Amino acid sequence: MSLKKLMTTYRQRVDTALETWLPATSIQPTRLHEAMRYTVLNGGKRVRPLLVYLTGNAVGVELSALDAPACAVELIHAYSLVHDDLPAMDDDDLRRGQVTCHIAFNEATAILVGDALQTLAFYVLSHDSNIQTSHKHHVTMIETLALASGSRGMAGGQAIDMDSVGQSLNMTELENMHIHKTGALIRASVKLGALASDNIDDNMLKKLDHYAKCIGLAFQIQDDILDIESSTETLGKAQGSDIAHDKVTYPSLLGLRGAKQMAKELIEDAETSLVDFDEKADPLRWMANYIVTRHY
Ligand code: GRG
Secondary structure (H helix, E strand, O other): OOHHHHHHHHHHHHHHHHHHHOOOOOOOOHHHHHHHHHHHOOOOOOHHHHHHHHHHHHOOOOHHHOHHHHHHHHHHHHHHHHHHOOOOOOOOOEEOOEEOHHHHOOHHHHHHHHHHHHHHHHHHHHHOOOOOOOHHHHHHHHHHHHHHHOOOOHHHHHHHHHHOOOOOOOHHHHHHHHHHHHHHHHHHHHHHHHHOOOOOOHHHHHHHHHHHHHHHHHHHHHHHHHHHHOOHHHHOOOOOHHHHOOOOOHHHHHHHHHHHHHHHHHHHHHHHHOOOOOHHHHHHHHHHHHHHHOOO
16 A cells, blocks of 8 residues: 555544544533544644554554554644644644634633643553553553653753744754654654564664654654745645744754755665564655655
């Protein structure tokens, strides 16, 4: 199956699972549940769930055992977007082509949506009975997601980002910020897919982790490039927001050509990491390319 077909299949699959896990709008508190569903069930590329499915496939895990980790990473991601869009953070009005949660509802609701999606992620990951891996791996999956989301992962990266407004970051500092802010959850997505198998050894885990680290950075570089080269209509969020917020980006440090070159090298590095994997890992190889050729 082509990557395009796999993407459609897995996007539908994770959407169905998310739909099931999210509380119905008929359940109290109805407004909060409505806002949670508004936030999650609204498209999005589902890159992180795709990485869970593709990694799991590469190491022989059944799809049903991957639904919960795929949902969990997307729920954390959705929460981070809602909080990131708040006036106290990036203050954005548009996300995934629709008005942001705090505009559609209100700020207090958006804060609670983030809180509730985050805890739902851990509920799903710990509660799901289709996860077939050992108890030890299952606990490590939960631990991995917790670390990647918190102050030593994504939330920490966001803190570095907030502190850096108006500062001139160098390349090392920029990379450190993105390894945490964007990279940690992408890495966790790959690791969760791998840990869903009982047969994964440390060497394979290390190689998959290096792959994930490389594509995580490349993903951010492409995001910075699209912020310059794409349009608000295509992105579904405000184009040019990095310049508007006076943010240091890969193109601002390296120029557009330099940023594209760096992304290309990271993808080559990611692919090299997978040399020992058989053809079941081909979609992961395709995914690496998609990360830097995507248009939104
Ligand atoms: C508020 C704790 C807290 C964290 C926020 C990750 C993050 C930290 C904020 C998201 C803002 C942002 C633009 C981060 C860069 C990573 C990124 C490109 C996010 C958008 O992810 P996509 O492109 O979005 O996968 P879709 O909508 O397709 O899911």
